[in-house]
Amino acid sequence: MRIAILDPFAGIAGDMLLGAQVDAGLDPDWLRALPARLGFAGVTVQIERTERCSLACTKVEFRMPESGDDARHGRHIGELIGLVQAAGLPNSVRDGAVRAFRLVGEAEGRVHGTTAERVHLHEVGAVDAVLDIVGGVWGMQTLGVEAVYHLPVAVGSGWVDAAHGRLPVPAPATALLLEGIEIRSDGPVEGEATTPTGAALLRVLSDGPAPTGWRLQATGWGAGTRDPARYPNALRLMLANLASEAGLVEVLSTDVDDLPPEYLEPLRAALFATGALECVVWPTQGKKGRVALRIEVVTPPSRADDVIAALFANSTTGGVRRTLTRRSTLARQQTEVELAGGGRVRIKVWENPAGTRFKAEFDDVVRAANRLERPALEVARDAETLAREVWNNGTGEQWDNGPNAGAEEK
Numbered sequence: 191m192r193i194a195i196l197d198p199f200a201g202i203a204g205d206m207l208l209g210a211q212v213d214a215g216l217d218p219d220w221l222r223a224l225p226a227r228l229g230f231a232g233v234t235v236q237i238e239r240t241e242r243c244s245l246a247c248t249k250v251e252f253r254m255p256e257s258g259d260d261a262r263h264g265r266h267i268g269e270l271i272g273l274v275q276a277a278g279l280p281n282s283v284r285d286g287a288v289r290a291f292r293l294v295g296e297a298e299g300r301v302h303g304t305t306a307e308r309v310h311l312h313e314v315g316a317v318d319a320v321l322d323i324v325g326g327v328w329g330m331q332t333l334g335v336e337a338v339y340h341l342p343v344a345v346g347s348g349w350v351d352a353a354h355g356r357l358p359v360p361a362p363a364t365a366l367l368l369e370g371i372e373i374r375s376d377g378p379v380e381g382e383a384t385t386p387t388g389a390a391l392l393r394v395l396s397d398g399p400a401p402t403g404w405r406l407q408a409t410g411w412g413a414g415t416r417d418p419a420r421y422p423n424a425l426r427l428m429l430a431n432l433a434s435e436a437g438l439v440e441v442l443s444t445d446v447d448d449l450p451p452e453y454l455e456p457l458r459a460a461l462f463a464t465g466a467l468e469c470v471v472w473p474t475q476g477k478k479g480r481v482a483l484r485i486e487v488v489t490p491p492s493r494a495d496d497v498i499a500a501l502f503a504n505s506t507t508g509g510v511r512r513t514l515t516r517r518s519t520l521a522r523q524q525t526e527v528e529l530a531g532g533g534r535v536r537i538k539v540w541e542n543p544a545g546t547r548f549k550a551e552f553d554d555v556v557r558a559a560n561r562l563e564r565p566a567l568e569v570a571r572d573a574e575t576l577a578r579e580v581w582n583n584g585t586g587e588q589w590d591n592g593p594n595a596g597a598e599e600k
Contacts, residue, residue, distance in 0.1 A: 191522070194335040195400045197426035198343040199374065201383025202392055204322025205250050206412040210427035211329040212237060213248040214410025220332060224325050225252065228277050230317055240413050243422035247413035252318040267295035268307035270320055279324065282463075286327040287320075290390040297366040297386065319387055326391045333429065337490070339400040340392060342374040346383030364389050372399070378420045397465075397492040404430040405521075432519070439467065439517050440494040444507040445474060447482035454483075457504045464500040465493030488517070520547075527576045533558030535573040539581070546581060548574040 196202065196210075212218055218237050225233035232255030240249045274287045295306030302309065330338060345360040345368065352361065359382050360368065367389035384392075407429045414423040449457075458469050468488040476482030485505065489497045491514065498510050520540040528534055535558055536551040550570040558573075559566040 191432045192334050192336050193401070193404060193430050193432060194330060194333070194338045195404070195428040195430060196338065196340040196392065196396065197428065198340065198384065198388070198392070199377065199426065200379050200414065200421060200423050201344045201346060201385075202388035202425050203385040203414060204319065204326055204387040204391060205252075206388065206414050206425035207326045207391060207427070208250040208322065208329065209237075209248040209412025210410040210425045211326070211333060211412070212250065212410070213412060214333065214408050214427050214429055216329050216333055221250070221325060221329070224321060224328075228273075228320065228324060230321070231255075233317060233321070242411075242413050242417055242424045243419065245411060245422040245424060247411040247422070247424045249413040252321050254317065265310070266307065267291055267298075267309045271307070273320060274324065277324070279328070280331070283324065283328045283331060286394050287324045290323045290327070290387075290394045293367060293390045293393055294363070294386050297363040300366060301362045322387050323391060327394065330395060335429070337397050338395040339398060340371075340396040341400060342372040343368065343389075343392065344374045344377060344379045344383045346379045346381050348381055350382040360384060361386070367393060378418075380418065381416070397490055401432060404432055406430050431522075438491055438514060439488050440491050441513045441515055442487040442489060442494065442498060442501065443511045443513075444485050444501065444505070444509065445476055445482045446485065446506050447476040447480040449483060449506045451483070453504075457485075457501075460500045460504045461487055461497055464496040465489055466497050525577065525580070527573050527580065529558055529562070529569065529573060529576070531562050533561050533569075535569070537573060537577040539577070546578075548577045548581075550574050550577075 196207075208221065212221060221237065222235045225231075225235065234253045236249075236251045236253055238249050240247055270291050271288050274284060274291065277284070279287070292306060295309045298309040299306045345364070348359050349356045350359055350361055361382065363386050364382075364384055367386060368384070371389075371392065409429070410427040411422075412425045412427065414425070416423050454471055461469050466487050466489045470486050472484050474482050474484045485501070485507070487497060487501065494512065498512075501507060501510060520542055522541070523539045524536055525539065526534045526536050533554075535554040538549045538551065540547040540549075550573040552570075555566050555570045555573065559569045562569065
């Protein structure tokens, strides 16, 4: 499972996240094309290598056209949400970006006594905030990240100049956005370290504290605007694979006797979309001798509430049992093999103490079988045999441990 761990030891802002993503392997040309994809003609993206306290980083900056300077004066949250919803983004990206703006709007609305949609954002309400938020959410998906975690976040110290005067750090809206998140108060960070945009992205992207076991694969550093002499003003992004110890999970279970079986598949899809790791169903016997279905779902604890909401919304259950437990998983890699006659199939590889196991990705097998006009089971066996031969021959260059390895696996 490909994960990302954010280390906001010097805080987090939207441009810092984008810089860290590019530094960790995100295609710079993809980011340069983002403004046009969102309808911001003339907005350009400057990406440059720089240093923060002698640490090499990547700096990202959006530059507005001469006629577009008024975009920096801010817009209402309702406008920004409408813009994101109309941009033709992937559903998960659109939903994440909209949620981020709603969180900012709700926080600013509580501070200023207005509704979220009517909040006029000064620091985060410009075109570059849309690009920061959409780019940050979409960038994780483009890197093949399945789950994001974070270390304690620095908020800084002192005062920040805002449109309504000087405010203590963290600014009121930022403090509201960081409620429930572990704060780092030690260290030399001065001024505003975490912006409302950065705090909202952390809330939307992260599943919580980092798991106990993971293997580091790549690291990226995103530079902040300031360059203090005492510490590197940068965000560290670590791309990793989960190690064998997967940590704590919640097991959710319920029995239903009035759910038509044909609705199980859309239920499964909704559960996986909200963060479920596994979902199994088997027949059982309910009250008064009725035939029932037992639905059992495994989810990270941080996603449990969302998964339960999806379970209630997409099934007929009236209650869910919850058990906190610990699971262990085998270390896993993923690769692709090219079949004779055409067709690429992804292969999951488990490092089992009793011997390495191989399993072909079902969707890829079906597509290859249709193309080759062969039985799917034969295609799966051929793909797994080819993968085993590659493994045993030690041709390691064919094995993918990069940012997209396992990107579509739960």
